[in-house]
Amino acid sequence: MAQFADGFAWGVATAAYQIEGAATGDGRGPCVWDMFCRKPGAVYHGHNGDIACDHYRLWREDVALMRELGVRAYRFSVSWPRVLPEGVGTVNEAGLEFYDRLVDALLEAGIQPWVTLFHWDFPLSLYHRGGWLNPDSASWFADYAEIVARRLGDRVRHWMTLNEPQCFISLGLQSGHHAPGDRLRFDEVLLASHHTLVASGKATQVLRAHSPGCRVGVVPAIGPGIPKDPQSAADREAAARRTFDAAPDSLWGMGWWIDPIVFGRYPDQALETFGEKAPKATDEQMRAISEPIDFIGLNVYTGWEVSADEEGRAAASPEPQGAPKTMMDWIVDDRCLYWGPRQFWERYGKPIAITENGLAGMDWVALDGKVHDPQRIDYTRRHLRQLAQAAQEGVQVLGYLHWSFLDNFEWAFGYNRRFGLVYVDYATQRRVPKDSFHWYAETIRCNGSNL
Ligand code: IFM
Numbered sequence: 001m002a003q004f005a006d007g008f009a010w011g012v013a014t015a016a017y018q019i020e021g022a023a024t025g026d027g028r029g030p031c032v033w034d035m036f037c038r039k040p041g042a043v044y045h046g047h048n049g050d051i052a053c054d055h056y057r058l059w060r061e062d063v064a065l066m067r068e069l070g071v072r073a074y075r076f077s078v079s080w081p082r083v084l085p086e087g088v089g090t091v092n093e094a095g096l097e098f099y100d101r102l103v104d105a106l107l108e109a110g111i112q113p114w115v116t117l118f119h120w121d122f123p124l125s126l127y128h129r130g131g132w133l134n135p136d137s138a139s140w141f142a143d144y145a146e147i148v149a150r151r152l153g154d155r156v157r158h159w160m161t162l163n164e165p166q167c168f169i170s171l172g173l174q175s176g177h178h179a180p181g182d183r184l185r186f187d188e189v190l191l192a193s194h195h196t197l198v199a200s201g202k203a204t205q206v207l208r209a210h211s212p213g214c215r216v217g218v219v220p221a222i223g224p225g226i227p228k229d230p231q232s233a234a235d236r237e238a239a240a241r242r243t244f245d246a247a248p249d250s251l252w253g254m255g256w257w258i259d260p261i262v263f264g265r266y267p268d269q270a271l272e273t274f275g276e277k278a279p280k281a282t283d284e285q286m287r288a289i290s291e292p293i294d295f296i297g298l299n300v301y302t303g304w305e306v307s308a309d310e311e312g313r314a315a316a317s318p319e320p321q322g323a324p325k326t327m328m329d330w331i332v333d334d335r336c337l338y339w340g341p342r343q344f345w346e347r348y349g350k351p352i353a354i355t356e357n358g359l360a361g362m363d364w365v366a367l368d369g370k371v372h373d374p375q376r377i378d379y380t381r382r383h384l385r386q387l388a389q390a391a392q393e394g395v396q397v398l399g400y401l402h403w404s405f406l407d408n409f410e411w412a413f414g415y416n417r418r419f420g421l422v423y424v425d426y427a428t429q430r431r432v433p434k435d436s437f438h439w440y441a442e443t444i445r446c447n448g449s450n451l
Contacts, residue, residue: 003388003448009112009399010444011073012066012421013356015119015163017049018408020079022056026094029085031121032131032172033411036179047414053406054429059102061431065422066405067109069437070444074111075355075401076102077119077163078148087123088140096151103155114355114401115156116219117145117203119163120172120179120411127180132169132192132199138288142202146210153211160297160355161200161207164221169193170251177412186249187277193251194279197260201288208291219297219355220257224340226303226333228317234308240343242306242314246270254344262348264290295398296344297355300383301328303336327360327417332379338386341395351396356403357383360410360417363434371423371434380436384443385451402440406431 004010017033037048055062066074080087082095103113118141122131126140145161162168171178174189184192204216225242227235246253246269255267264286271278281289305317324332341352359379363371380402391397407420415426421440423432443450 003392004397005391008397008447009073009114009353009401011071011075011111011114011399011401012069012405013075013114013401013403014055014405014408015077015116016079016082017052017119017121018404018410019053019055019406020082021049021051021054023048023050025056026082026098027085027092028079028095029081029087029092030124031079031081032124032127032179033121035124036181039181042181043412044414044416047409047416049409051426052409053424053426055406056098058429059098060105062406063102063105063109063111065431065433066106066111068433069421069441071111072444073114073158073399073401074106074405075114075116075160077116077121079121080118080144081121081123083147084123084144087126088143091147096147099148100151103152107155112158113152113156114158114160114353115148115152116160116163117141117148118161120168122168122180131180132173132195133184133188135195137195138198138202141199142206145203145206149207149210153207153214156211157214159207159211159214159216160219161203161216162196163219164299165193165196165200166251166257167221169196174251186274187279189251190274190277191279193256194281194285197257197289198285201261201291204291204293205288215294217293217295217297217353217355218258218261219299220254221299221356222254222340222344223252224300224303224336224343225314226305226335226339228305228307232308234312235306238306238308238312238314239339240347242304243340243343244347246273248273258296258344258348260286260289261293262290262350293350295351295353296348297353298340298344299356299403300336300340300354301326301357302330303333303339305333326379327362332359334379334382334386336386337383338390341387341390341397342393345390345395351398353398354387354400356401358403358419360419363407363418363423365423365425365432369432371432373434373436376421376434376436377439380440381443381451384448388448388451
């Protein structure tokens with residue numbers, strides 16, 4: 001039977017740009033996604049986050065639904081340009097006030113706020129000053145972190161600095177599929193990644209100073225390597241290499257992102273792979289980057305089966321014909337929620353929180369007025385069973401925050417993918433809890449014994 005520790009943080013997750021709307025409301029400044037969504041062809045059908053789930057207006061109703069769900073934790077992100085419309089300088093009091101009231105309402109409902117400082121809505125005016133390529137970006141972010149921490153730090157116990165830097169750097173600055181839509185040279189991409197790491201470290205220092213007793217984490221997006229034969233040490237090693245090692249001109253290897261934070265240096269394997277393109281880190285920058293963290297938040301949706309070839313390299317298994325997939329075209333392989341946490345625990349020894357995991361579907365309201373999503377239930381159930389296995393074998397797992405609470409704006413896919421436990425009718429903003437909502441409520445209530 002699946003078992004989770006007492007105090008396990010059963011929760012749900014969202015992000016500001018994906019749900020809040022009110023893009024120009026109450027003094028919020030523009031972010032790179034506001035600009036990107038207006039670029040012809042960039043986002044499915046030209047969708048944007050102007051209104052999204054109108055959560056900025058409907059947040060009380062949403063907190064009431066979370067209370068009904070019985071979650072103990074809610075991961076949301078603060079919108080940087082809502083707090084600082086220009087990214088730096090004058091604070092928008094109305095923006096800060098919004099998060100202040102949200103935190104109070106959550107605590108009142110018995111829900112712990114897990115706050116992400118940055119989930120991709122980079123202030124447009126700072127992008128015009130060079131964005132993450134500008135060495136000052138680390139200080140801009142730390143100053144913003146201080147404003148938020150001074151305001152919420154007395155009540156927030158769990159903070160995350162950056163959400164999935166490998167996505168907003170690789171997709172935003174290298175391939176151009178996400179905002180701001182740039183296609184930079186790889187040495188520039190690496191420099192920007194380096195600045196985000198400095199930013200995260202400086203923000204961690206600030207959070208510690210202004211949020212006494214808090215836990216701070218970073219949140220990579222991982223698609224872990226899965227050993228084809230779990231009994232084979234060679235396959236297990238190959239799978240871990242698939243997870244952590246760098247490939248040429250790619251920032252999807254996790255060692256680049258987490259080794260410098262935990263070990264104080266970029267991994268030799270990545271430095272050799274990137275050669276001259278790698279940034280020249282100063283000692284001061286490395287000291288900031290390696291500010292200790294308390295946990296690693298893993299966003300995990302899928303994984304990649306590999307086996308060791310004759311030289312011990314990771315050889316990818318071919319995709320089975322007709323493999324089960326979600327609407328994101330991601331293979332459903334629940335082993336990712338066992339091997340991902342285990343590999344990170346073994347390499348870094350830091351507690352793990354699953355900060356995102358979930359399924360994109362094409363849900364709709366049935367004739368009976370309900371939303372039936374058996375695949376989301378099955379997906380979540382099988383992944384939680386794997387997580388429970390990892391926890392039983394000694395991986396320290398703090399919680400599981402399902403992505404997502406509400407259907408929302410799925411970036412370049414617009415509203416054409418639904419991840420929520422709660423269906424959103426965007427025309428009316430009516431919320432309809434899906435079957436998975438009721439199943440998850442029961443799972444939380446019995447601490448996973450129904451898994
Ligand atoms: O919606 C995103 C989220 O913003 C970041 N992690 C992956 C999710 C699903 O694509």
